Amino acid sequence: MTLRAAAAPVMAAPPAAREPLIRFRAVELTLSGRRILDPISLDIGRGEFVCVVGPSGCGKTTLLRLIAGLYLPSGGQVLYDGKPVAGPRQDIAIVFQDYGKALLPWRTATGNVSLALEAISMPRAERPARIAALLATVGLSNHADKFPGQLSGGMQQRLQIARCLAQAPTVLLMDEPFGALDAMTRQALQDEVLALAASSGATVFFVTHDLEEAIYLGDRVVALRPNPGRVADMFDVRLPRPRDQLTTREHPEFLRLRRALFDFIKESEA
Amino acid sequence: MSPGARASRPHRRMAPTVERAGRPRSQGGWRGLVVPAGVLIAAELAARAAGLQSDSLARPSEIAAVGIAALIDGTMLHATGQTLVAAFAGLAIGTSLGLAFGILLGLFRTASRLAEFSVEAFRPIPSVALIPIVLLIFGFGYRMEIAIVAFATFWPILILTRAAIAGIEPRLLEVSRALGFGLGRRVAKIVLPAALPRLFVAFRLAVGIALIVAVTVEITGNTLGLGYALMDAQQSLRPALMFALLLWVGLVGWGLNAVLLWAQARLFGPAAAVEATP
Numbered sequence: 001m002t003l004r005a006a007a008a009p010v011m012a013a014p015p016a017a018r019e020p021l022i023r024f025r026a027v028e029l030t031l032s033g034r035r036i037l038d039p040i041s042l043d044i045g046r047g048e049f050v051c052v053v054g055p056s057g058c059g060k061t062t063l064l065r066l067i068a069g070l071y072l073p074s075g076g077q078v079l080y081d082g083k084p085v086a087g088p089r090q091d092i093a094i095v096f097q098d099y100g101k102a103l104l105p106w107r108t109a110t111g112n113v114s115l116a117l118e119a120i121s122m123p124r125a126e127r128p129a130r131i132a133a134l135l136a137t138v139g140l141s142n143h144a145d146k147f148p149g150q151l152s153g154g155m156q157q158r159l160q161i162a163r164c165l166a167q168a169p170t171v172l173l174m175d176e177p178f179g180a181l182d183a184m185t186r187q188a189l190q191d192e193v194l195a196l197a198a199s200s201g202a203t204v205f206f207v208t209h210d211l212e213e214a215i216y217l218g219d220r221v222v223a224l225r226p227n228p229g230r231v232a233d234m235f236d237v238r239l240p241r242p243r244d245q246l247t248t249r250e251h252p253e254f255l256r257l258r259r260a261l262f263d264f265i266k267e268s269e270a
Numbered sequence: 271m272s273p274g275a276r277a278s279r280p281h282r283r284m285a286p287t288v289e290r291a292g293r294p295r296s297q298g299g300w301r302g303l304v305v306p307a308g309v310l311i312a313a314e315l316a317a318r319a320a321g322l323q324s325d326s327l328a329r330p331s332e333i334a335a336v337g338i339a340a341l342i343d344g345t346m347l348h349a350t351g352q353t354l355v356a357a358f359a360g361l362a363i364g365t366s367l368g369l370a371f372g373i374l375l376g377l378f379r380t381a382s383r384l385a386e387f388s389v390e391a392f393r394p395i396p397s398v399a400l401i402p403i404v405l406l407i408f409g410f411g412y413r414m415e416i417a418i419v420a421f422a423t424f425w426p427i428l429i430l431t432r433a434a435i436a437g438i439e440p441r442l443l444e445v446s447r448a449l450g451f452g453l454g455r456r457v458a459k460i461v462l463p464a465a466l467p468r469l470f471v472a473f474r475l476a477v478g479i480a481l482i483v484a485v486t487v488e489i490t491g492n493t494l495g496l497g498y499a500l501m502d503a504q505q506s507l508r509p510a511l512m513f514a515l516l517l518w519v520g521l522v523g524w525g526l527n528a529v530l531l532w533a534q535a536r537l538f539g540p541a542a543a544v545e546a547t548p
Binding site for chain 1: 439441442444445447448449450451455459460463464466538
């Protein structure tokens with residue numbers, strides 16, 4: 001873990017060298033007679049930050065739910081660490097977009113983080129210290145006793161991220177997590193997620209509809225095409241890390257990728 | 271949208287429930303007493319002016335005197351105890367069974383579909399229509415009354431529990447799946463707390479039904495409790511005692527509801543009031 005954390009900030013390492021952590025092998029999905037995904041093959045390496053973009057209805061969230069084990073494929077296989085995904089697992093955490101609905105409104109921030117620790121059956125006596133550390137990680141130490149309804153949108157999403165980190169996940173699945181936040185909060189959270197991913201070495205699968213966000217965060221951007229969903233293109237993001245909201249976004253490579261992705265989206269919508 | 275605007279939204283959703291719990295007694299309490307007090311005084315004056323001597327009516331002052339006497343000599347409290355024991359025993363059985371089946375039907379759509387016909391066939395049976403059958407099984411006494419109260423409270427609890435479970439935010443159930451909770455922990459940590467405010471409303475409703483049904487069973491023949499005391503007062507031509515008992519039944523019902531409302535506000539407070547909005 002520490003080794004990987006040290007290596008991560010340098011440069012996006014080509015994932016091909018190691019055995020991929022998540023493999024889609026000709027995965028297809030049909031839900032109640034409707035074809036959602038055409039056969040998709042995709043490898044995601046350990047510690048890789050993969051962003052998925054595409055127009056709505058292209059199956060971005062479906063891919064995420066297949067990794068999470070919330071859907072099972074109609075054909076093909078989703079492999080996690082070499083074994084087929086059979087259902088949700090505790091080392092895969094999901095950050096949902098609708099943080100307001102994903103938090104327990106009757107539990108405080110502390111209680112919401114505690115839920116994940118209860119799930120891994122951590123002894124009661126060990127929880128408070130761990131919860132305090134997690135809330136500190138996401139900057140919510142001063143709001144430990146507040147209920148979700150008393151927190152702003154950005155704080156609620158931070159809380160959800162803290163709960164996911166409590167699972168000590170190997171994989172973090174994020175489903176348009178910042179889509180409903182204002183621009184300033186979004187940028188702050190983008191940087192926090194990058195720092196968390198770098199320090200924990202977690203593999204991140206990040207669904208977004210924001211092309212610039214995808215380039216800014218990812219080691220790789222997967223572009224999907226709809227009806228039915230399929231992988232249209234893949235872009236390796238060779239931008240230096242740690243990334244910076246100003247210099248990264250002005251980097252020629254960033255601008256080149258941005259143009260390529262915009263062209264792709266325009267073309268796929270035509 | 272600013273973060274502040276978003277943060278305030280849940281508060282606004284809470285507001286109506288909080289107000290609803292607090293308002294009825296805090297606002298205009300004494301003004302509400304004007305009309306009943308006026309009616310009482312008018313009835314007293316009219317009865318005295320007409321020199322009332324009746325087998326079916328009584329002067330308010332007479333009713334009060336007889337009622338206080340019955341409270342002091344313990345007969346009224348004894349009868350109240352009997353009614354409440356039967357009502358709460360029946361309520362306990364009806365509520366726990368209704369809750370268990372309601373959770374089952376709320377969580378599993380197949381179970382709900384399988385049970386749909388049976389529920390709709392049995393539910394409309396008026397509980398007091400069971401008195402003859404239950405009387406044959408248990409005879410007079412507590413067991414018969416408890417059985418009928420249990421039947422009467424089982425259905426509303428079942429239906430409202432099923433609805434409360436079905437109304438839980440699906441995302442929360444997904445969160446519990448993602449965290450790997452099994453059925454037991456899912457129910458204990460997510461399903462019940464999420465549904466609890468609504469379940470409590472269902473329970474309040476069931477408490478009212480339990481009291482009504484218990485007194486009804488006593489009036490129709492069971493030799494127990496307040497209902498029987500009412501019938502006894504009627505048949506021995508003591509209208510003052512009858513009215514005193516009637517008022518007392520009303521007071522007991524009102525008191526139970528007040529205790530439950532207070533408990534509801536104490537237990538759930540503003541944090542979970544969000545879910546209480548039906």
